[in-house]
Amino acid sequence: MALAGIRVIELAGLAPAPFCGMILSDFGAKVIRVDRTKASMTVDVQSRGKQSVALDLKKPEGAAVLKRLCVESDVLIEPFRNGVMEKLGLGPNEILKDNPRLIYARLTGFGQSGSYAKAAGHDINYVAMSGLLSMLGRHNENPYAPLNLLADFAGGGLICAMGIVLALLERVKSGQGQVIDTSMVEGAAYVGSFLWKSQNLGLWNRSRGENMLDSGAPFYETYKTADGKYMAVGAIEPQFYEELIKGLDLDSSQLPLQMSFSDWPELKRIFTETFASKTQAEWSKIFDGTDACVTPVLSLDEVSSHPHNRERGSFIVDAQGDISPRPAPLLSRTPAMPCLSGGPLIGEHTDLVLAEYGYSKDEIAKLQSSGIIECNKTKSRL
Numbered sequence: 001m002a003l004a005g006i007r008v009i010e011l012a013g014l015a016p017a018p019f020c021g022m023i024l025s026d027f028g029a030k031v032i033r034v035d036r037t038k039a040s041m042t043v044d045v046q047s048r049g050k051q052s053v054a055l056d057l058k059k060p061e062g063a064a065v066l067k068r069l070c071v072e073s074d075v076l077i078e079p080f081r082n083g084v085m086e087k088l089g090l091g092p093n094e095i096l097k098d099n100p101r102l103i104y105a106r107l108t109g110f111g112q113s114g115s116y117a118k119a120a121g122h123d124i125n126y127v128a129m130s131g132l133l134s135m136l137g138r139h140n141e142n143p144y145a146p147l148n149l150l151a152d153f154a155g156g157g158l159i160c161a162m163g164i165v166l167a168l169l170e171r172v173k174s175g176q177g178q179v180i181d182t183s184m185v186e187g188a189a190y191v192g193s194f195l196w197k198s199q200n201l202g203l204w205n206r207s208r209g210e211n212m213l214d215s216g217a218p219f220y221e222t223y224k225t226a227d228g229k230y231m232a233v234g235a236i237e238p239q240f241y242e243e244l245i246k247g248l249d250l251d252s253s254q255l256p257l258q259m260s261f262s263d264w265p266e267l268k269r270i271f272t273e274t275f276a277s278k279t280q281a282e283w284s285k286i287f288d289g290t291d292a293c294v295t296p297v298l299s300l301d302e303v304s305s306h307p308h309n310r311e312r313g314s315f316i317v318d319a320q321g322d323i324s325p326r327p328a329p330l331l332s333r334t335p336a337m338p339c340l341s342g343g344p345l346i347g348e349h350t351d352l353v354l355a356e357y358g359y360s361k362d363e364i365a366k367l368q369s370s371g372i373i374e375c376n377k378t379k380s381r382l
């Protein structure tokens with residue numbers, strides 16, 4: 001796998017850092033998640049393939065263990081607000097001193113500087129601050145956050161993973177590590193670069209929810225079908241729009257022009273009425289194999305059995321029988337091979353990992369008896 005041999009220490013976080021760690025693990029890195037001690041259960045649902053070490057970083061001996069792990073590792077991912085690592089004596093200056101080749105990846109909402117750097121926040125706040133939230137939502141409604149996808153995952157975990165891979169690549173030339181400052185505000189904004197760069201194309205001249213790609217246009221919308229499901233329509237170009245009209249069995253000479261903004265509400269009404277006349281399966285049969293850019297809106301339960309996704313093996317089933325997306329993208333020679341057994345229990349690999357990093361049995365026993373580390377004796381699943 002592409003990242004085989006790379007050792008990653010991931011300090012346990014909420015959603016973005018676990019995603020970042022999962023990407024690296026899926027593509028072959030060995031990822032060790034550092035959990036808190038005295039934690040009853042983990043909320044990390046993106047932990048496949050990871051190992052867990054339970055370590056009290058608030059104790060100097062615990063911080064010393066993390067430092068020692070970092071000496072022999074390639075990457076550290078830390079998900080706390082600015083200043084937390086420094087307070088623990090684990091800031092980049094201290095850590096990189098002992099291992100200048102380390103990639104020290106910081107993944108926060110507001111970044112390491114600026115007046116919000118130390119403020120709490122969640123995805124919706126970061127998307128709001130990126131400018132993107134102001135553009136999301138239907139006409140005459142409040143801005144709407146698209147789950148926690150844009151900042152936590154696209155602009156956060158994924159962008160951080162890209163930064164880590166770039167830094168690892170650069171390290172081949174320079175032999176040096178570096179600090180990565182991932183701000184989810186900036187990551188989300190960067191993902192949305194097209195929105196800034198396309199201002200002059202006239203795509204966003206109207207108010208929110210009245211533009212072509214923000215639910216204003218009838219040909220870029222979802223429509224309810226007779227069985228209460230939905231179809232997604234993305235027929236932008238005239239030749240594809242023509243196919244849409246044909247599939248809907250409408251007469252284009254009786255319809256307003258595609259790009260007549262003032263007629264969009266009327267056109268939407270006609271499309272809504274038409275789509276409501278058949279089931280999703282019936283519409284899929286009509287549009288499959290055409291260029292109308294019409295697809296069913298599939299639920300999470302349905303995606304893996306859709307013929308196209310099944311043919312490509314786009315979804316995987318783990319040992320528990322749970323379905324999830326196969327890691328993307330597909331690399332032809334060194335594809336990701338996600339671990340199919342469940343994620344680790346907290347502290348499941350503490351003694352194993354410490355032994356691998358050179359700790360003696362005595363040292364491990366002492367750390368355990370003083371509560372600096374915890375070892376979960378449950379049989380390893382990895």
Ligand SMILES: C[C@H](CCC[C@@H](C)[C@H]1CC[C@H]2[C@@H]3[C@H](O)C[C@@H]4C[C@H](O)CC[C@]4(C)[C@H]3C[C@H](O)[C@]12C)C(=O)SCCNC(=O)CCNC(=O)[C@H](O)C(C)(C)COP(=O)(O)OP(=O)(O)OC[C@H]1O[C@@H](n2cnc3c(N)ncnc32)[C@H](O)[C@@H]1OP(=O)(O)O
Pocket residue numbers: 011013014015016034035036037041042043055056057058079080081084087088107108109110119120121122123124148152
């Ligand atoms: C919208 C999403 C988040 C969705 C996640 C949800 C799915 C989950 C969120 C809450 C969960 C529920 C909750 O936990 C209660 C239940 C728990 C139960 O076990 C399960 C059910 C629950 C209902 C559970 C269910 C779900 O899992 C949840 C609903 C997001 O937007 S995520 C993005 C958030 N933002 C960031 O990540 C940006 C960077 N980080 C931050 O800004 C802050 O970390 C943050 C997120 C604001 C949290 O602030 P907080 O004050 O809590 O932490 P920090 O200031 O960063 O400091 C960390 C402190 O912890 C100490 N520490 C860390 N590791 C260790 C260790 N190993 N040993 C000892 N101490 C440790 C560290 O030193 C800091 O201490 P201080 O505060 O003293 O400096």
